[in-house]
Amino acid sequence: MRMRHLRYFLIVAEELSFVRAAAKVHIEPSPLSRAIKELEIQLGVRLLDRSKGRIQLTCSGKAFREEAHRMLAFMEAARMRVLATSNGACSYLRIGLEDGLAQPRIAQLLARCREEEPRTNIRVVQLKPSDLFQALRYDQIDVGLTLTELDSDEFIQRLAWEERPAAAIPIRHPLLSLEEIPLSELLRYPLILSNPEQDAKNQKVVPQWLQEQQLPKLKIAEYATSHEAMMMLVSAGYGVTIGLESQLALYRHPDVIVRPLSSETPDVPTFASVLNRPFSDELQRFLIRMDAMGNKITI
Known part of the structure; x- marks a missing residue:
């Protein structure tokens, strides 16, 4: 063949x-x-x-x-590993990121890995949530960072860290009179969400607890295809949006104010997902660094 x-x-x-x-x-x-x-x-x-x-x-x-798809991905991974070895790398680690997940902590974690293990070839790929777990299953990645929580014996999920949710609000909006925004108040206004065709679960922008608010009954103003488009629509006054505080900070807009949600709104967890099997030394060290960044030193 x-x-x-x-x-x-x-x-x-x-x-x-x-x-x-x-x-x-x-x-x-x-x-x-x-x-x-x-x-x-x-x-x-x-x-x-x-x-x-x-x-x-x-x-x-x-x-x-x-x-x-799996066979071609396997061959490409083999080719990249051999090339990395020829350039001096002695080991490798393949990390999958849930598409749209752009947390500063991830960048810090990757930078620390590169600094402390310069001879480990670290590959990072962005995947849809369903593709991420398929990639783990087919041994195309070693670990996946995701907002998606699973209940499956096939995978092991570890809490990497938790982040506060926040709201992006246009300037001169009534909600700006509040230092922290109660979710009940925020949901009185039209929402701008990610495009359901591109993100079936809306988990990058809308955490699980908002899905449980029965999305069809919410006031949806527009669906955006990217974070940039979402912030543009917010700045134009089409509505408000919700995301992780750290992610919204990456897409600052002069006509958009980011405010934290009130304390009764739960934190949003990020999980490290791996196959339920023995860890490689490289993966073990990655998880130790991740735990340290999440103020969890246990392994």
């Missing part, structure tokens, strides 16, 4: 068109179709349903798409 066949298949599976897929890989549709047929012969299954004038993935094709 050739690596290029896997790449060809993934592009066809994405485009569901040999013409569009062929244009992406700069070959003619006929040899591309033959390459997929060779792959089907090797596997002994049909990956694509070509009937009715269109292409669709069969059940086998959907399963193989997932495996092809």
Whole structure:
């Protein structure tokens, strides 16, 4: 089985068109179709349903798409590890970050790891929450930092640290008369949330406790596709938004004021997730540093 066949298949599976897929890989549709047929012969299954004038993935094709992603990711990780070794690295650690998680503590933790272990090659990738746990399961990363809490024997989750939630409010807003904002007061006003199509759980901007407030009943003014767009809409007066205090501080806007939520609103935990198996020495040292940053020295 050739690596290029896997790449060809993934592009066809994405485009569901040999013409569009062929244009992406700069070959003619006929040899591309033959390459997929060779792959089907090797596997002994049909990956694509070509009937009715269109292409669709069969059940086998959907399963193989997932495996092809895993195989290519494994080969890329192997290539990067070998390259790092040739440049002087003796060990490696692969860290996954939940997409959109940009806490200053994470940057400090990564900087400390690089400073104290210069010969450990540390790779960082950003992943959607569901992809992060898949990457752990398929041994594509060693540890994932996430806001998503799981109840599963397959993974071990450790509390990394907790952060205060805060509200981003436009200037000249009635809520600015309060030093700390009660959640009940904040929810009287229209909210700007992350786009549900890009973030199905809204967990980067809207923590779990807000989801439990029955989101469909809240006043949603707009959905934003990024933190920058969210702050722009807040500054324009479309509504208010909620996030981690440290993250909102990274996206300062002159017409937006960040105020902490009142003390009855719970802190938002960040978890380190790993597979339930023995830790490597590099992962063990990473977790010790993480615990120290979270004022938790136990391991």
